[in-house]
Amino acid sequence: MAKLKQVIKAELDPRRxxxxxxxxxxxxxxxxxxxxxxxxxGVYDAVQTALDRMTKKGGVTNGK
Incomplete structure (x- = not known):
């Protein structure tokens, strides 16, 4: 029997x-x-958790 699997693979540029x-x-x-x-x-919750953790470590920057 055929097994089907949907997969998304991504190559990400860490500079962007x-x-x-x-x-x-x-x-x-x-x-x-x-x-x-x-x-x-789920993304929102994960981002909020990361921002909270960063704030506790000394602040959040806008990356600019």
Whole structure:
């Protein structure tokens, strides 16, 4: 019996982190119709946790 597996593979340029991360998020949203909300809420929670951790360590910068 055939086994089917959907996989998204990405090569990311670490010199362009924001657009690369945004492209991955968009790819996951497009690949999971009907699950956009939970995906975005999960990303939001993870980002908030990271920002909270950074703030406790001495601040958050805007990267500019």
């Amino acid at each position: 982190p924001v657009p690369e991360i945004m492209a991955v998020i968009e790819a996951m949203i497009v690949s999971n119709p009907g699950h956009e909300g939970p995906i975005l809420l």
